[in-house]
Amino acid sequence: MLGRAMTAAGLGGVLGAHRLADLPGGGALALVSCMAGLAAWAAWRAGRGTVRNGGAMRRVGACWAERPGAADHRAGPMESAWRRGSGPGRGVLLRASILCLLSAWAGFVFTVLCAQARLAQALADGNVDRVSRVTLRVDSLPRLRPDLVAFEAVVLDAHPGGVPERVRVRWPAAGWRGPYAPARPPDPPFPEVRPGQVWRMALVLRPVRAAQNRHAFDAEAHAFAAGIRAQGTVRGTPEWLRDEDWAGLSVIAGRARHAVREAMAPHLQGLRYGPVLRALAIGDQDGVDDADWAVFNRTGITHLVSISGSHITLLAGAGGLAVYGLWRRLRWRGRCLAERWPARRAGALAALLVAWLYCLLAGWGVPARRTFMMLAVVAGAQTLQLRVSGSRVLALAAAAVVLTDPWAVLAGGFWLSFLAVAVLLAVSARAENAGEDGAAGERLLGDDRTGNEPVGNEPVGNEPAGNESSGNEPIRNGRAGGEQAGDEQAGDEQAGDEQAGGGQAGNRAAAVPRSAPGARPAERRRDRWLRGLMLAARLQWAITWALAPPLAWTFHEVSLVSPLANAYAIPVIELLVTPLSLLLAGVALVPGLDAVAAGLAWLAHGTLVLMMRPTEWLAALPAWPVPAGPAWLYLLALAGAAVALWPGGGSGGRPSGERMAGPFGEPAEAGRTAFAVPGRGGDGETMAASHYGAAAHWTAPSRRRARGWADPLRRRRAWAWLALLPMLLWPPARPADGEWDLRALDVGQGSALLVRTARHTLLFDAGARHARDADEGVRTIVPALKALGVRRLDALVVSHADLDHAGGVRSVLAAVPVAQAFASFDLDAWLRAETRKLGAADTPLPRAAAPCRFGDRWRLDGVEFEFLWPLDVRARRPGAEANAGSCVLRVRGAHHSLLLTGDIEIRAETALVERGLTPADVVVAAHHGSRTSSSAAFVGAAAARHVIFQAGAWNRHGHPDTGVLERWRRAGATLWRTDLQGGIDARSRAEGLTLSSVLESSRRHWHGREVFHGMGAALRDEPRPGGQAAVQFFGPGTRDVSICKPG
Secondary structure (H helix, E strand, O other): OHHHHHHHHHHHHHHHHHOOOOOOOHHHHHHHHHHHHHHHHHHHHHHHHHHHOHHHHHHHHHHHHOOOOHHHOOOOHHHHHHHHOOOOHHHHHHHHHHHHHHHHHHHHHHHHHHHHHHHOOOOOHHHOOEEEEEEEEEOOOOEEEOOEEEEEEEEEEEEOOOOOOEEEEEEEOOOOOOOOOOOOOOOOOOOOOOOOEEEEEEEEEEOOOOOOOOOOOOHHHHHHHOOOOOEEEEEEEEEEEEEOOOOOHHHHHHHHHHHHHHHHHHHHOOOOOHHHHHHHHHOOOOOOOHHHHHHHHHHOOHHHHOOEHHHHHHHHHHHHHHHHHHHHHOEEOOEEHHHHOOHHHHHHHHHHHHHHHHHHHOOOOHHHHHHHHHHHHHHHHHHHOOOOOHHHHHHHHHHHHHHHOHHHHHOHHHHHHHHHHHHHHHHHHHHHHHOOOOHHHHHHHOOOOOOOOOOOOOOOOOOOOOOOEOOOOOEOOOOOOOOOHHHOEEEEOOOHHHHHOOOOHHHHHHOOOOOOOOOOHHHHHHHHHHHHHHHHHHHHHHHHHHOHHHHHHHHOEEOOOHHHHHHHHHHHHHHHHHHHHHHHHHHHOOOOOHHHHHHHHHHHHHHHHHHHHHHHHHHOOOOEEOOOOOHHHHHHHHHHHHHHHOOOOOOOOOOOOOOOEOOOOOEOOOOOOOOOOOOEEOOEEOOOOHHHOOOOOOOOOOOOOOOHHHOHHHHHHHHHHHHHHHHHHOOOOOOOOOOEEEEEOOOOOOOOEEEEOOOOEEEEOOOOEEEOOEEHHHHHHHHHHHHOOOOOEOEEEEOOOOHHHHOOHHHHHHHOOEOEEEEOOOHHHHHHHHHHHHOOOOOOOOOEEEEOOOOEEEEEOOEEEEEEEOOOOOOOOOOOHHHHOOOEEEEEOOOOEEEEOOOOOHHHHHHHHHOOOOOOOEEEOHHHHOOOOOOHHHHHHHOOOEEEEOOOOOOOOOOOOHHHHHHHHHOOOEEEEHHHHOOEEEEEEOOEEEEEEHHHHHOOOOOOOOOOOOOOOEEEEOOOOOHHHHOOOOOOOOEEOOOOOOO
């Protein structure tokens, strides 16, 4: 138990180091380490003295027991320990606490030192946004697009110097034709790019920068964890120098993956789910459609479409079983090989070797590493004939993963992977405590309760429930793994392969017939199937709700159809589609077997198509929204799940004197159980399939257990599950009547502003469109709406038709219903034209649409909205004139006012000033801070206290202009920039106006941005005396407009 506690403490230290905004220096670390060592030594000495006095403590306990009335006294735990002359004592507990604290400090120091070394690999300031001559070696599987090649590379030489060792390279085709242009191969086409090739390139290098928004994926953290410290864009024509096929293990593995991908490509071309089959075979998720990722996420089966622990264990078990069988039958020099070396050890090592090779082929993701480490511990225990409990295997695997990669804890897949396995171990232990005749399961696990030696004559190949997706990156935009933000989110890795942990071959081992002695074989088979289905349902329930808190924290919704979808998707994909994909990968490499490969591709794809039909129907059903709430909600839900899944004690049906298994399968007598492979039983030699084997082997309820609510254990678990309700029902925080919230999202070079009142939400602009399948609507705005608990938009305002403001409208309309839309152009016609350009399905239109016109106003929850521009709604000219016709919206609450200016320029600003523009507390700077806006007259009339600039880092327009920044600063405004500070929040309350930014409240050491001078992490202004009385609607022609409600 101490080792597992130290592992948990070490993980806490690693997490603590990752939360630092600035790393401590080496001197400070050394000083604090010395002080901690001295304090630990002193406490250790004190603990030894306490242990030496243990005899006196026990004598005190004995005297206490002989006092009058002691017979009627109920002893506590420590008093009972004193009476027995046993128990840990204060000294032992003190020593254990010291060791845990030292483990936490060691994890903290180790992570800080690793981070300092990585931060030293930074791009020199003189090289930022400039061309560098770089010689590099391709070190990853390239991402291929018709007009783009992207890959990671190791820098071998650079001029000038100061280039990080590892960079990400984008090689675009010449002549970008816009986001609506169909992707076509360049002329001349790209040369073949493979891992191990050495190129000389001219790169425009920049530090890694990504959008920073609250409750969103941190792409900079992902790049930092991968060691990528700069990103470059190719200029000119690169020069190929040579091939270094054997430059390293990553290059060799990358070459193998590239060879398999190229061999599979002809057979998967034109297939709807061809990229999914490739992802199942080698973990290459490049090419999987965003619509497919949306379906996988909504149904909770994302973990199934990438390399998972079950795939690795299945293949390792097959390889180990083959070697085990051959080893027992082959002879050398007249003696059987099994007599020279035990067959189970040979099979264990063979299974481990197969798992290692396949993990490399799969990309060596976090779940793949977790699976390999667990298999390595089990194989080592088999080889050395040690007995290791499931929780120790899990702890050792976690420690090994973090020691080899301290940034693994930043990936959501790390926690989902290990949590899922821990849940299955706990459920299996609970099933053991509930049953009396689990003899078959005890034989399989080698549980030596009766003094028999555990049987372990088979290869190690069945890891307990290791089924998570190998995409070690969190999911952003629906993907698991990859370079872009869309490749990250998870993923979203639900690790739910474990969900049906007992539903397959594991049930075959677990289901001992419990029919009457004279029952027919058909009845016995029926009983086995029923018990297997019941166990699968229990495991499905446990894994779904145990993983609900972390998934809700990440994606802000819980899939209600996930148990049903996984019930049929797991066996179909695990037992049919994945083996067929692996066979296809192997056969495609053999020349002359094209017909066989084509048949395997057709069969695998057809099976997947049939499975996806009900899955798409389930994905159309609504999910349960979980808005972002306080952290204690998710911790409470996790604690409730832990209590509900913890194996219960008491006399709930267990015979008197029999001890119960621990929470992770440890027998109480020995404190551990052999985490073994299937053994040689009385009914012959069996191999439990994949990860289902060791998860659950006890299914029969105890004959003595009370039924229903009469059982206190059942009542405790039912109440524990109720701890999830606060997380599921927590209402999102909203302002009161007359108050408003503004969220200026970081969408790069674009604009997207969310305004919320007590019961309504307005979106002003929808960000940019980057490509046919990429826009800020689906990437940033929709996740932000989910995090805020917004299920519909009461108003959508599109200031003008430029793609940096209207590019994400289509994705927003497809995700949430919109009651009323306003635009300075014909929005319906624009959407129909965009649909034709994209060749996509029709976009859901708002229930009502109207132009934004000067004087139109409405009131929501005590907050007034009024359009101040344009004056002439008939002026809808394209090009530069579109900026002049941008919608300008004033928001006036009970305490403060807000001005949203779109992309208006000096002429429109002058007209507004001439018409009597009144001061505003917060202004969103026009046209991203361009020099063509924010005139001196407009700045003086607005008299803003806070000005927000929405712009992208290193944008080609140079926004915001330094002259504009200085002009607003001289006017007394506090400046806020999304390119330097991330998303910005403004809150208007009766107590004052508060502004805060993402990076200044939650910056980490890998972000590396300089703090913009003159801005604080959270600034609060007191209400301007009489200021709101001075804010008036100008012009006699104001009109009231109504906001339609969705039917």
